[in-house]
Amino acid sequence: MIKLTAQRQAILDMINQSNQHWDAEILARALSDAGHSIGIATIYRGLTALEQAGLIQAMHLGDKKRYERSDKAHHDHLVCGSCGSIEEFFDEQIEQRQRHVASQYHFQMNGHQLLIFGICQQCLKLSVKGEQS
Amino acid sequence: MIKLTAQRQAILDMINQSNQHWDAEILARALSDAGHSIGIATIYRGLTALEQAGLIQAMHLGDKKRYERSDKAHHDHLVCGSCGSIEEFFDEQIEQRQRHVASQYHFQMNGHQLLIFGICQQCLKLSVKGEQS
């Protein structure tokens, strides 16, 4: 159904080649740096099309939408408020409990998003070092 | 520290009087309907100030920020994709597991957001009725 044009292929490749959680702006810059000149509207449309086709997956983080590869198993995210890095995790017990809660509320769950905010290990180390000096 | 002006008091009252998850636009309309004429910038600034003071709490849902009372215990949300309603729930096991995951990753958690997406009981009932007719 979806037409995989050269532009969309470039977007898809870029996303598939890394574990990043891309937003449209960063992706545009990366594509430009890689030699692809793709209009920003085409990038937004491409992302939407690729998401609908299930070729990539999307999440809302704060005020912008992020896209990542869809060829990995479901997972949730640890978001560092200091460096902005995003770490992934999966916990079957949490998944189970969510299904349980949904059924309790007679709620037909078709997705979820769990973000854990805080400070990542890296940044914790740095802040300790910084305080010592 | 925060100055509770008449405008901010009106915003706070409006939020405290209901269990809604307000966005700035809806809140502005409600305040206007209630006879308060408060500039939209003042509403945004007031919301930020009240949030920083801990008098209300905020969450990101999709592309807009929502505010709700802070005088209730922590909870997460079931978001209906059909009618937009937001139901609240709390599950200690999920909370515990999150703390566990964070410590596993040496991640200093200082908050989280869990959104369960799907269709609420009300909308499920309606869709069944609709299909029968």
Place this chain on the structure above:
DNA sequence: GTTATTATTGATAATAGTTATCGTTCTTGG
């Protein structure tokens, strides 16, 4: 209790992220 200082307000301009418009280009089937 006037004056100086500081914070807040409202109108509006500006910004960020995203979507819509529109004329042009690229496919693809007949």
Place this chain on the structure above:
DNA sequence: CCAAGAACGATAACTATTATCAATAATAAC
């Protein structure tokens, strides 16, 4: 080859939010 539809790029428009700035209100200093 050519018509129909999809996608493209440039850019205008839109939504949510923040910044600017002059006017006003509250607070503190004398």
